[in-house]
Amino acid sequence: MTGSEALLRRHDTHVMRTYGPPKAAFVRGQGTRLFDAEGGSWLDFLCGLAVTSLGHAHPSVTEAVAQQAATLVHTSNLYVTEPAVILAEHLARLTGWSDARTFFAQCGATANEAAIKLARRHGKAQHPDKTRLVTLDGSFHGRTLATLEATGQPAKHDAFAPLAGFVDTVAHDDAEAVRDAVGPATCGVLLEVVQGEGGVRPLSPEVLQAAREACDEHGAVLIIDEVQTGVGRTGPWFAYQDTDVTPDVVTLAKALANGLPIGACVARGPAAEALGPGDHATTFGGNPVTCAAANAVIEVIESDRLLTTAGARSERLVAGLNDLVASSPLATGVRGRGLLLGLELAGDVAAEVEAGCRDRRLLVNAVAPDVLRLAPPLTVSRAEIDEALAVVGEVLADAA
Numbered sequence: 001m002t003g004s005e006a007l008l009r010r011h012d013t014h015v016m017r018t019y020g021p022p023k024a025a026f027v028r029g030q031g032t033r034l035f036d037a038e039g040g041s042w043l044d045f046l047c048g049l050a051v052t053s054l055g056h057a058h059p060s061v062t063e064a065v066a067q068q069a070a071t072l073v074h075t076s077n078l079y080v081t082e083p084a085v086i087l088a089e090h091l092a093r094l095t096g097w098s099d100a101r102t103f104f105a106q107c108g109a110t111a112n113e114a115a116i117k118l119a120r121r122h123g124k125a126q127h128p129d130k131t132r133l134v135t136l137d138g139s140f141h142g143r144t145l146a147t148l149e150a151t152g153q154p155a156k157h158d159a160f161a162p163l164a165g166f167v168d169t170v171a172h173d174d175a176e177a178v179r180d181a182v183g184p185a186t187c188g189v190l191l192e193v194v195q196g197e198g199g200v201r202p203l204s205p206e207v208l209q210a211a212r213e214a215c216d217e218h219g220a221v222l223i224i225d226e227v228q229t230g231v232g233r234t235g236p237w238f239a240y241q242d243t244d245v246t247p248d249v250v251t252l253a254k255a256l257a258n259g260l261p262i263g264a265c266v267a268r269g270p271a272a273e274a275l276g277p278g279d280h281a282t283t284f285g286g287n288p289v290t291c292a293a294a295n296a297v298i299e300v301i302e303s304d305r306l307l308t309t310a311g312a313r314s315e316r317l318v319a320g321l322n323d324l325v326a327s328s329p330l331a332t333g334v335r336g337r338g339l340l341l342g343l344e345l346a347g348d349v350a351a352e353v354e355a356g357c358r359d360r361r362l363l364v365n366a367v368a369p370d371v372l373r374l375a376p377p378l379t380v381s382r383a384e385i386d387e388a389l390a391v392v393g394e395v396l397a398d399a400a
């Protein structure tokens with residue numbers, strides 16, 4: 001038995017089977033590469049689901065974590081530590097919201113949970129019945145009970161019904177439906193600018209505009225879930241910055257600390273004041289180590305001008321994927337933004353293409369039955385893009 005097989009077997013003995021059978025085991029990462037116990041090198045075009053955007057083991061993040069871990073790891077939110085304050089200041093600067101306030105959580109779901117509670121509190125201050133949330137079909141907002149209900153994928157609900165019944169889910173491509181769904185009882189609208197888990201599906205400007213206008217009309221907060229799209233993944237710092245719409249609340253997680261668990265709910269204006277002392281809390285929120293990692297991420301993206309580099313890499317990857325569309329009958333289109341891309345396939349073959357890529361040690365994933373997701377780090381090199389494209393091309397040729 002190889003070292004990887006032994007690890008997979010031990011995993012299967014005592015770790016809960018919530019994720020389906022794991023597909024590989026890794027012991028080390030460096031840049032765009034992961035390494036297995038046998039020393040095999042894998043090209044990581046998934047980044048741990050859009051998380052390790054600076055690549056694995058980025059020296060600045062490693063240094064920040066090591067230094068902070070040797071200095072102060074935890075105090076609770078009864079006290080203040082500087083890394084969290086610096087991070088909140090960074091987020092105010094990057095959103096451009098001088099009145100921004102951040103609540104720190106541990107992941108995407110807990111960032112969204114905070115945003116939903118914020119919307120409730122803001123709504124109930126206007127009217128006791130202003131508690132409903134509007135979300136879109138195909139969305140993904142997390143797996144806690146509230147964020148699961150907000151997730152517009154009913155198949156994920158069934159095993160946990162009954163849910164609380166406070167969410168109205170409408171079509172993701174119908175501006176009128178969004179307008180109609182938002183009313184006096186709505187406290188918030190929650191949406192992604194590009195639905196990540198929903199298949200790398202950008203929303204139309206009309207839907208975003210309708211959500212903004214309906215929120216303004218009814219005193220509801222517009223929450224944009226940037227858990228997957230944020231921190232440069234789709235081009236700008238936050239995907240909404242490429243649209244004409246400014247949310248009241250933005251939620252972040254995934255890439256914010258390049259792999260350390262963190263979530264953030266950033267609000268502006270009256271929404272920033274909606275939650276008061278005692279309304280919401282979490283023991284690990286604002287942890288100095290994870291915040292120090294996030295500060296390092298932001299500083300590296302700025303000092304290395306990674307948003308610009310990633311834009312150029314995105315163009316190269318999109319051009320290469322379009323070449324595959326031109327040359328392979330199995331590839332039918334390319335969608336997404338920046339380095340959050342989906343290769344559309346002719347039929348439900350994405351799992352097969354994912355497996356073929358994995359056999360060749362390229363990590364991508366079937367985000368929908370007919371869509372392959374590619375999300376390499378913002379630091380990906382031209383040569384790595386060409387290597388990945390060659391692998392996907394080979395797999396498509398084999399599958400055809």
Ligand SMILES: Cc1ncc(COP(=O)(O)O)c(C=O)c1O
Nearest residue numbers: 107108109140141142196227228
């Ligand atoms: C847009 C979006 N929101 C929320 C989440 C949930 O994040 P987490 O898994 O960190 O709870 C995800 C995870 O994929 C996501 O893509």
